[in-house]
Amino acid sequence: MGTILAEYDRRRDAGLIRPDAAQRAVAARLDELTAQAPASGLFARFRKPPPPPKGLYIHGEVGRGKTMLMDLFYETVETAPKRRVHFHAFMQDVHRRLHDARQSHTQDAIAPVARALAKEARLLCLDEMQITDIADAMIVGRLFEGLLAAGTVIVTTSNLGPDQLYKNGLNRQLFEPFIALIKQRLDVISLDSPTDYRLGRVKAHETFLTPISGQTDARLQDLWQRLTDTEKGQPLDIDVLGRKLHVPQAAHGCARFSFAELCEQPLGPPDYLALAQNFQILFLEHIPQLNPDRRNEARRFVLLIDTLYDGKVRLVATSAQAPEAIYPAGDHAFEFGRTVSRLKEMQSASWWGKKIVET
Ligand SMILES: Nc1ncnc2c1ncn2[C@@H]1O[C@H](COP(=O)(O)OP(=O)(O)O)[C@@H](O)[C@H]1O
Ligand SMILES: [Mg+2]
Numbered sequence: 001m002g003t004i005l006a007e008y009d010r011r012r013d014a015g016l017i018r019p020d021a022a023q024r025a026v027a028a029r030l031d032e033l034t035a036q037a038p039a040s041g042l043f044a045r046f047r048k049p050p051p052p053p054k055g056l057y058i059h060g061e062v063g064r065g066k067t068m069l070m071d072l073f074y075e076t077v078e079t080a081p082k083r084r085v086h087f088h089a090f091m092q093d094v095h096r097r098l099h100d101a102r103q104s105h106t107q108d109a110i111a112p113v114a115r116a117l118a119k120e121a122r123l124l125c126l127d128e129m130q131i132t133d134i135a136d137a138m139i140v141g142r143l144f145e146g147l148l149a150a151g152t153v154i155v156t157t158s159n160l161g162p163d164q165l166y167k168n169g170l171n172r173q174l175f176e177p178f179i180a181l182i183k184q185r186l187d188v189i190s191l192d193s194p195t196d197y198r199l200g201r202v203k204a205h206e207t208f209l210t211p212i213s214g215q216t217d218a219r220l221q222d223l224w225q226r227l228t229d230t231e232k233g234q235p236l237d238i239d240v241l242g243r244k245l246h247v248p249q250a251a252h253g254c255a256r257f258s259f260a261e262l263c264e265q266p267l268g269p270p271d272y273l274a275l276a277q278n279f280q281i282l283f284l285e286h287i288p289q290l291n292p293d294r295r296n297e298a299r300r301f302v303l304l305i306d307t308l309y310d311g312k313v314r315l316v317a318t319s320a321q322a323p324e325a326i327y328p329a330g331d332h333a334f335e336f337g338r339t340v341s342r343l344k345e346m347q348s349a350s351w352w353g354k355k356i357v358e359t
Contacts, residue, residue, distance in 0.1 A: 002031025003076050004069075022193040023065045026058060029189060030073040030155075037079045037153055038122050055154035057129075057186040059161050062253035062280050063196035066157040067127055073155065074125045083121035087129045087156070088234045088250075091136050094143060110139060114146025126156040128252070131166040131175070132238040132278060138171070141178035148185050159253055159280075162188060167277070170239050198252070199352060201226040202316075208347045209318045212286050216318045223316050224283055228252040240274045247275075249283075256283040263300040272304045276311030287319035292330030299332065302339045309342045314352055 001009075008027040011017045036053035058066050074084045085093075094113065101109035117124075124147065131137050147154065158165070162182045166175050182188065202223060209216040225231060233249030233256055245267070249256040255275060262284065275282065290298045308315060319326065323343040327336045345351055 002028070002034060004028075004031045004034060004072055007072060007076070008069075017065075017068075018195070018197075020065065020193050020195065022191055023069060026065075026069050026189060026191050027072070029056065029187070030069060033153075033155070034073065034077045037077050038151070039078055049151070052151045052153050055148075055156070055186040057156050057158065057162060057182055057188045058191055059158045059188070060191035060193065061196065062159055063198035064191045064193040065197060066191055069191070070125055070127065070155060070157050074123075077123060079123040079153070081121055082123040082125070084125040084127070086234070087126045088236060090124075090126055091140075094139070095135065098139070110142045111146055114143050115150055118147050118150030118152040121152055123153045123155070126154065129156045129158040129165070130160065130278070131169070132236060133244075134170050134239050137166045137169055137175045137178075137239075141175070141181060144178065144181055144185075148181075154186060156186070161190065170242050198227055198229075202352065203349075206347070207314070207316045207352070208323070208343065209316075210320070210322055212288075212318050212320050217285070220283065220285060220316060220318050224254070224256065227281060227316075228254050238274050238278060240270050245271050245274055250279070253280040254283060255279040255281075256285070258285045259287045259297075259301075262304060263297045267300065269303060269307065272307040273311075276307050276313050279313060281314045281316065282308060284315060284317040287317055287321075287326060289320045289325070290327040290330070292333075294327075295331045298327045298330065298336065301327075302332070302336060305339045305342055305346075309346065315343075315346050 004027045005024070008017075008024060012019050033053060033056060038049060038052060058070065060066055071084070074082065094117070097113045097116070098109045101113055106112060131140065144154070160167075162179045165179065166172060169175060205223060205226075206219075207223065209219055221231075224233075228251035230251050233251035233254065236247040236250040236255075237244045238247060239245075247255050247257070248261060255278070287301070288294075290301070305315075323340040326340075327333055
């Protein structure tokens, strides 16, 4: 038995994790890769190295244990130098390097940047690959080609399968070679675990918090940390019909906005749809009481909730009022009734997932 499987079983037997056959299968696959991955040390320099093994693209829904397994692999594998980084942080680093290279009048900046990155990491573990931005979409193909050509082994996790990446993005056809490259040079495996382990942590917690106070702010922050394992998410831009929708914080399939950022801005159906397509959980802070003079905000809020509902997105919110008292009077207040009912359904345990287990 390989090291990763052994460690997986040890944690299971110690009661640290629950038995999960789908995860165990991925652990076995990671063990195979550990055995083939380029070793570090002196010997490697004198021997002609064998061709690097295929990397892995592990995808599956959130909370299935992709990151946990990749980290287990990263800690175990002896390849050096190695680098483990969140995909967005990696791309920010890439853009910084490209910018610097162009300052010194490098014609084709991607190739040298890829070579430098490959030298710094024979193994690159990227967590949460997600392409939402055209600036990323247009360079990842050549970047990854350069990394792979230089022999770097890439292991990545994603909530989406390769074909779902940058879906509906601008100039998607220019992105398609990247998908082909991934499928050709990485083994694409899905982690089909039935359980979202993270959701267990919101069980028995209220998700629609009233009123707006220091206390409910703190409870929302607590839920955020339970669901994302981080205090603060990363900012992210999503291309929507050639414009950018700015997401102030994103992490682990969760996005976080204030009501003002989402419903007091000139945003519309395509923006809300992009959110529903890119995230499983939306955190919405500080929904105010909406008086009749705020019918535009009310209209956007209705649209937002409808879109989230259709997309089966889960909602965590702080609100001045309970759903039925948010917009009691004004244009279309009657239709707001449907929004009230949906907001209530979205608080139910069944909406959050029948298969929630306590973790
Ligand atoms: N088999 C398991 N039993 C209990 N907890 C688990 C199990 N697998 C994963 N977890 C925990 O669930 C959370 C979500 O796992 P993570 O690897 O972050 O999921 P993903 O990357 O697929 O979204 C993590 O805190 C992880 O430690
Ligand atoms: Mg993850």
